[in-house]
Amino acid sequence: MARNTGVSLLLQELAENGRLSRDNFAELIGRRQEARTEAAELAVRIQQRKSGKQVFRRALIECTNYCRNNCSYCGIRCTNRNVSRYRLPAEEILACCGKAFRLGFRTFVLQGGEDAAFSPDAVAGLARTIKARFPECALTLSLGEQESSVYRLWKEAGADRYLLRHESANPEHYRFLHAEDKPERTAEARKACLEALKACGYQTGSGFMTGSPGQTAEHLAEDLLFLADLQPEMAGIGPFIPHPQTPFAAYPQGSAELTTFLLSVVRILLPDALIPATTALATIAPDGREQGILSGANVVMPNISPENAKRNYEIYQGKISEGAESAEGLAVLRERIQNIGYVLSDGRGDFSATERQDAEPANRRKICTM
Ligand code: SAH
Secondary structure, eight states: OOOOHHHHHHHHHHHHHSOOOHHHHHHHHHTHHHHHHHHHHHHHHHHHHHHTTEEEEOEEEEEEOOOSOOOTTOTTOTTOTTOOOOBOOHHHHHHHHHHHHHTTOOEEEEEEOOOTTSOHHHHHHHHHHHHHHOTTSEEEEEOOOOOHHHHHHHHHTTOOEEEOOOBOSSHHHHHHHTTTSOTTOOHHHHHHHHHHHHHHTOEEEEEEEESOTTOOHHHHHHHHHHHHHHOOSEEEEEEOOOOTTSTTTTSOOOOHHHHHHHHHHHHHHSTTOBOBOOHHHHHHSTTHHHHHHTTTOOEEOOBOSOHHHHHHOOSSTTOOOSGGGSGGGHHHHHHHHHHTTOEEOOSOOOOOOOOOSSSOSOOOOOOOOO
16 A cells, blocks of 8 residues: 555655654654554554564562552542552562562562652661662563652662653643642653653653543644653553542543554654563553554563452552462463564663764753753
């Protein structure tokens, strides 16, 4: 079939410049049915040029579901009284790391709500212990918004990476997603955290949900521009999935189709980034992991939390935690990845930058206006 010149040109421009105008991003998103095959082919080519057919793996440990925040999309928001709250003691987290290490994982991701019990000093101590016991492993934290001094403390304690999705780059949409939260929770504050993480030297991950309530193609265009400015080392993109005990219970879930298209676009935009085929995508589509990889993702994050933690870390309904999501399912995951012609890597999968030949090496612009 003949290529559609209009969208082909947009994709080429994106590949060459690492960005499009807001209007062109919105147009590309609007015309994704025409663009998706070519976008996926280009994304996969870019990804394979970088790291061949490797898929990196991270062991996800959901360490606490206590949270002081009240995000309207999230099942573990503080006002949801139906959640059975837990926090894993340090020994249990260390045991999870040990189990993951024996299974060949070389990155541990500690993710959780914003829980005061995971205090700056407690997390720093945990990071030091993990890095002392597993010196060859990378440690990723995903514990929400913190003071810059706390990010620095955790970095100095040994954390290598930090995941903090910006959620929405558009200030009004961000507030809509956090309407019942403290007024100081703004897009600006979230972006300032990401700038602080970058400044501390973390490999920093950002990202957003697709199909979140109130989201438009223009908002997504702003999200993409934000990523182009920030130049995160990692980017997480997954569909919004409603949780029944949230204000967004009645909204429809995001689609696999929009998610995979945006994965391709983000791969073209961030050629070197580590991009997961998310659990949310695997939750809404049985072959979501495969679809994600074939759209340009190169990371999987199986959940190795203990059973009770997995059950209660329900940020959205139906979150899968069996099969390829569990340690026991690792063999299945490996086989599924092999079946699409990829291999599960045993490496740490750190970020490394490839110099662009045809552009300034740092096409990153200052984004924080505060
Ligand atoms: N407290 C941490 C970790 C949040 S959980 C933080 O704020 O960064 C990780 C991600 O899950 C969130 O960033 C959000 O984008 C996603 N998420 C939360 N609720 C969701 C839902 N209902 N559907 C899909 N993804 C969701």
